[in-house]
Amino acid sequence: MKRFLTLFCVLALLALGGCASIFDHGGKRQAGSIVDYLYPDAKEPPKMEPTVTRLRLPVRVGIAFVPGAGRGAGPQEAAQAQLLERVKASFSQYDYIGSIEVIPSAYLRPRGGFDNLDQVARMFNVDVIALVSYDQIRFNDTNRLAVLYWTVVGAYLIKGDQYDVQTMVDAAVFDVRSRKLLFRAPGTSQVKGSATMAGYGKEVRGAAADGYVQAVDQMIPQLQTQLASFKERAKSDPAILVERSEGGKHGERGAGGIGWPLALLLVLLAMRVGAAKPGRRRV
């Protein structure tokens, strides 16, 4: 009987220890790097060519989160849209910003580079894109109360897990044509808290979302400051040429477009006329 009781205790300890050990008490990192996105295979630093950046006012701006590495990286799509809408709302009062398009991350290809940026800019008809990169690290620890998890009930009642979510977001504003970085602004946040073992996942997900919200809230005034600074710099920087559109809705960008139907018609005409025999009439 005594041996049976000892065996039972050992098995119970192992079972409870197993329950406790399935929770990750290390750290976790989510990142969407702008360097990885724009320069995916760069082994050498990009060559900077002295080009003039031309900005036509009112400027058309796109804003997007940099695609992260792997599935589930970064905020969820709905959360991203909400965060970007907050940024958009805070810049709607400037008359030199014509429109701000929130670009869903599905349109950006991981490690897509400037080619992908060109495609997206053309698709959404924007001149400038603000790319929001992010880096969020979660640290998880247990406190002394975690010993009460051994009682099983404690895992539901005692907040023995602590988390520390540190978030950094950075908006880098690029002129798509010249591929130049115009300005950038960061935002950071730190969210700390504790949770029960059973409710840990839900609490940490909420903290991670709060981390992004707080970091973006901190980034917005920085972005406005940097925009004002860039506006002043553009007046004196010969590499930046700011033009005000006079054409209104129609005529700002024009193209001579023949179109495929007429082009094919003209091909047929050229073939028929080219094959025709010259007439008798002299010219």
Added chain:
Amino acid sequence: VFRGAPVTLALGGICLLLACTGEPVAAGLAWERSAILHGELWRLWTGHLVHFTASHAGADGLALVALGLLAEPLTGSRRYARILAGGAIAISLGLLALAPGLHEFRGASGLAVLSAVLGGVLAWRRHPASRPMLCCAALALASKTLWEAFAHTAAFTDLPAGVDVAWQAHLLGALLGAIAATGRRLPLRRASHG
């Protein structure tokens, strides 16, 4: 046919090549009002060789090559090259003067329309049997240009969003083609066939 139109084929090849080089090169060569006024004069010519999209380049390039294959043998390659070079700069200067709201222009269609009118007028004289077809083509081209001028929308043309059709380039191209075709100093070269 191909030996008789080296200028046309070279222009078609350049359009195709530039369509493959990507946006930075195209942006550096496009007709841009402010850049031209700042001294980047090459844009007066190169703006007619770059396009906004591959489809835009394909349609314009195809029309330019087809009509060039018609017009170049009738005018002679050197003369045709001079007409296109002069036509390109005249269309560009015309856009500067006639379209003050236009800040950027790309496309070979102005030159294609110039070639169409030039080739059409010369073919009208040389190939009387083709006149009904030429009438139909002229009517289609004129209708398209008029529609775009008055309706402010592109007809049968898939331009990217935010890009309007610059019908002034077509009108200028047509006028220049007519002037080149009716110019007294433009002798007709006999066609190699017939």
